[in-house]
Amino acid sequence: MKILTAAQTREADAYTIQEEGISSAELMERAAKAFTGWFENKFQPGGEVHIFCGPGNNGGDGLAVARLLHERNYNVQPYLVGDISKASDDFETNLERLPQDLQTIHVEQEAAIPNLIGKGSCVIDALFGTGLNRPVTGLYAKVLEALNSSGVTVTSIDIPSGLYTDSQTPEDGAIVRAQYTVSFELPKLAFLLPQHEPFVGEWHVVSIGLSQQFISEVNTNYFCTKQEDVQRLLKLRKKFSHKGLYGHALLLCGGYGKMGAAVLAARACLRSGVGLLTVQVPQAGYPILQTAVPEAMTLTDRNRKHLSELPQDIQKYDVIGTGPGIGTERVTKTAIGQLLATSSHPTVIDADAINLIAASDKLKAQLYKKKLIFTPHPKEFERLVGKVKNDYDRLQHLREFCMEYGCYVVLKGSHTAVGTPEGKVYFNTTGNSGMATGGTGDVLTGIITALVGQQYTLEEACLLGVYVHGLAADLAFPSLGDIAMTASDVIDHLPKAFLHLTQLMP
Numbered sequence: 001m002k003i004l005t006a007a008q009t010r011e012a013d014a015y016t017i018q019e020e021g022i023s024s025a026e027l028m029e030r031a032a033k034a035f036t037g038w039f040e041n042k043f044q045p046g047g048e049v050h051i052f053c054g055p056g057n058n059g060g061d062g063l064a065v066a067r068l069l070h071e072r073n074y075n076v077q078p079y080l081v082g083d084i085s086k087a088s089d090d091f092e093t094n095l096e097r098l099p100q101d102l103q104t105i106h107v108e109q110e111a112a113i114p115n116l117i118g119k120g121s122c123v124i125d126a127l128f129g130t131g132l133n134r135p136v137t138g139l140y141a142k143v144l145e146a147l148n149s150s151g152v153t154v155t156s157i158d159i160p161s162g163l164y165t166d167s168q169t170p171e172d173g174a175i176v177r178a179q180y181t182v183s184f185e186l187p188k189l190a191f192l193l194p195q196h197e198p199f200v201g202e203w204h205v206v207s208i209g210l211s212q213q214f215i216s217e218v219n220t221n222y223f224c225t226k227q228e229d230v231q232r233l234l235k236l237r238k239k240f241s242h243k244g245l246y247g248h249a250l251l252l253c254g255g256y257g258k259m260g261a262a263v264l265a266a267r268a269c270l271r272s273g274v275g276l277l278t279v280q281v282p283q284a285g286y287p288i289l290q291t292a293v294p295e296a297m298t299l300t301d302r303n304r305k306h307l308s309e310l311p312q313d314i315q316k317y318d319v320i321g322t323g324p325g326i327g328t329e330r331v332t333k334t335a336i337g338q339l340l341a342t343s344s345h346p347t348v349i350d351a352d353a354i355n356l357i358a359a360s361d362k363l364k365a366q367l368y369k370k371k372l373i374f375t376p377h378p379k380e381f382e383r384l385v386g387k388v389k390n391d392y393d394r395l396q397h398l399r400e401f402c403m404e405y406g407c408y409v410v411l412k413g414s415h416t417a418v419g420t421p422e423g424k425v426y427f428n429t430t431g432n433s434g435m436a437t438g439g440t441g442d443v444l445t446g447i448i449t450a451l452v453g454q455q456y457t458l459e460e461a462c463l464l465g466v467y468v469h470g471l472a473a474d475l476a477f478p479s480l481g482d483i484a485m486t487a488s489d490v491i492d493h494l495p496k497a498f499l500h501l502t503q504l505m506p
Contacts, residue, residue, distance in 0.1 A: 001229070002215060003189050003222035003427075006130040006165040012185070015214040025093045027208065028057065031184050032064030034206040035157055038182050039065070039124075040072065042155075047120035051078045052143060054127035054161070055087035061157050062126025063094035070102050080106045081127060081143055110142045122153045125176050127161035130188070135173025136162040144174040155180040160199045163190055168392050175199045185210045189222055192415040192427045193391035221399065223426045225418075227504070230467045233460045234501055246275030247453025250314070251446070252322040252339070254281040255332075256305035259288045261325030261351070261442045264487050266293045268446030269321070271494040272468070274453045278317070282306055307332045310339060321449030323350030323375075324442040332356065333363070340366035346452045350375045350445040358383035372407040373458055375445055381411055399423045408458050410448070410466060412441060418462045426463055431470025432477050439487030444469045447494070472497040 004012065017024055043049075051066045053059035059080075066078040078098070084091070084106070098104070107113060117123065125147065127140060136144060144162055147154055154176060159165060162175035166189045169175060179201040181191065190196050191203045249269055254262030259281065266279050266289065279289055280299040289298040301308055308331035314320075320343065326332050333356045339347070340363060347370070349357070354376050357363040376384065378394070385401050388394040395417070402409050402419040409419040416428040447469055451461035472493040473485065480489055 001224040001226050002186060002218070002220050003192075003224060004186055004215075004218065004220055005189075008218055008220070009130055009165075009186075012210045012214050012218070016209070016211040019211050019213070024057075025060075025090050028060055028090050028094070029064055031158075031208045032061055032068055034184065034208050035061070035182050036065055036068040036072070038204060038206050039069065039155065042180070043122060045072070045074045047122065048075045048077055048118075049122055049124060050117055051076060051124040052127055052147065053078060053080055053091075054140070055080075055082055055084045055091055056129065056131065057088050057090050058126050058129030058131075058157060058161070060088060060091040060094045061129070062124060063091065063098060065124060065126070065157065066102065067094070067098055070099060076102060078102070078104045080104050082108070082139060107139070107143065110139055113142055113146050115146075117147075117150045117152055119152075122155065123147055123150065125154055125156040125161050125178060127176070129158050130165045132162070132164060135170040136175070137173065141174035144176045148177045153180070154178045154201075155182065156200075157182060158184050159188055159190065163196065163199050165190055168390055177201075180204070182206055184208045186215070187224055192224070192417075193395075194413060195391045197414075221424050223424065225426050225428050225463050225467055227467075227501070230464050231501055231504065233456070233464050234498075235454065235456070236502065243275035246273055247318040247450070247455065248276040248278070248316065249274045249449050249453040250311065250317040250320045251277065251279045251324075251449065252307055252310070252320065252335070253279060253324045253326060253442075254285045254289075255307065255325050255327040255329075256282060256284050258325030258327065259285040261439065262289060263292045264439045264442040264491065265321060265324045265446035265449075266296045267488075267491050268443040268494065269450040270295050270446075271491055272447045272450035272465075273498075274450035277450075278311075280307070280311060282308075303331060307335055309335055310343075314343060314345075317345060319348070319449055319452040320345045321348040321350070321445050323348075323353030324445055326352045328352050328356055328359075333360065337363055337366065340370070344371070346371040346373070346458060348373045348375060348445055348449045348452065350441060351380070354380045355383060367405045367407065369406050371458060372405070373410065373448060373452070373462060374407060375410040375412065375441065375448065377412045377441060381409070395425060399425060408462050410444070410462050412444070416466045416470070418459075418466060420459055428463075428466045428470055430467050431473050432482055434477055434480065434482035434485030435470070435473045435490065436482075437486055440469075440473075440490055443487050443490050468494065468497045468501070471500065475500065 053062035156178040181203040277296040283304040385397040398419040418426040448465035
């Protein structure tokens with residue numbers, strides 16, 4: 001699913017209007033019906049519905065929604081905020097369409113900001129849409145502050161008022177804090193960034209029938225990965241399969257006191273379909289791995305506590321995963337340097353392997369034109385690229401790093417972002433807050449390593465890996481919740497995740 005800029009969304013509107021031979025007011029009516037359908041499923045008639053409408057097209061959406069909800073017996077109170085003498089044509093059209101028994105309240109001065117929102121009420125925010133290009137101040141800011149302090153549920157039409165769609169919102173501008181945001185046709189880039197969670201809340205997408213031809217042809221660097229996307233990637237096994245067809249993976253993991261990271265990565269790798277798995281750990285980890293992961297073959301390092309060397313027969317493996325639990329000892333740094341300098345294998349790099357590389361210009365110089373996947377959390381990523389100003393700056397650094405080194409980066413988070421060597425970014429749509437616990441990153445390393453071993457491309461392994469990782473957590477959530485979930489729970493639900501995808505395939 002593509003993510004468009006505000007300008008591209010306006011172009012899509014105009015293209016659809018021309019393609020279908022309809023008016024902009026008809027497209028607005030389509031959008032209002034889509035929003036109203038969502039709203040009806042979420043909120044039953046009962047308490048008052050306060051709809052705050054600005055003078056632009058977002059306000060026109062709000063007026064159309066007010067009429068439709070009124071027809072469905074909702075107790076609706078629309079407010080017209082600001083100077084409406086220069087309102088958009090579609091605003092005026094929908095203002096004229098309001099039935100006579102639906103009276104509006106005009107808020108032109110700060111003193112007129114209503115204090116009528118009480119318990120049992122809810123608010124629909126239709127003040128500003130995607131066209132906003134300056135911070136919200138003055139009367140509009142006071143209205144947004146009143147909504148934020150009202151304590152009632154706020155639902156924003158298309159985007160929370162005051163929030164920029166695809167660039168950093170100035171700090172001096174007011175932004176509504178919505179509990180729900182209903183976007184038209186496609187999600188907005190702003191929805192996928194952690195810094196905007198207090199404003200966007202839970203977001204949903206409703207179709208308004210924008211031109212699929214335009215959407216398919218328009219260029220963008222940002223995408224959302226949905227279920228149908230990963231189902232197209234998934235490879236089903238044939239009857240006469242054998243373990244030699246699904247890759248031999250090598251995991252260089254674990255250290256004294258952190259052997260659990262190696263166990264988690266290994267278990268996840270095996271649960272994700274790899275044909276053969278060898279794990280190299282420090283000597284202290286040998287009995288642990290042999291006991292906890294009997295399906296894996298175990299090699300021991302000469303060093304008792306730390307990873308310090310590579311296997312002599314490293315060329316026989318199809319993919320290498322490294323980082324979980326290895327620490328940052330000097331001998332480990334030497335081993336990672338040797339790996340980067342001599343290996344041509346596709347390699348998944350996580351955790352302390354990232355930290356070692358980030359701290360060494362010499363190691364970073366070894367990254368160019370290798371088959372590498374990095375899987376950092378935000379702090380690890382900043383160690384690689386330097387401090388970032390905000391989430392948009394982080395995305396720009398992500399794209400630049402991937403393009404410079406020709407690598408993939410899986411930037412972990414609520415909507416994990418996969419950066420590609422071409423500068424594209426794919427946001428994941430599975431997962432929940434139960435994954436905010438130690439070890440889930442080790443699980444992801446194992447999953448992606450297994451998929452690369454099965455001859456998925458690096459991009460396919462990243463997209464499918466992060467989706468399945470989050471899906472397993474989503475399948476664990478109904479019985480475990482988010483507070484008690486552990487990384488092992490995610491591994492235990494990987495079979496259900498893969499089964500879920502295969503059962504839904506056409």
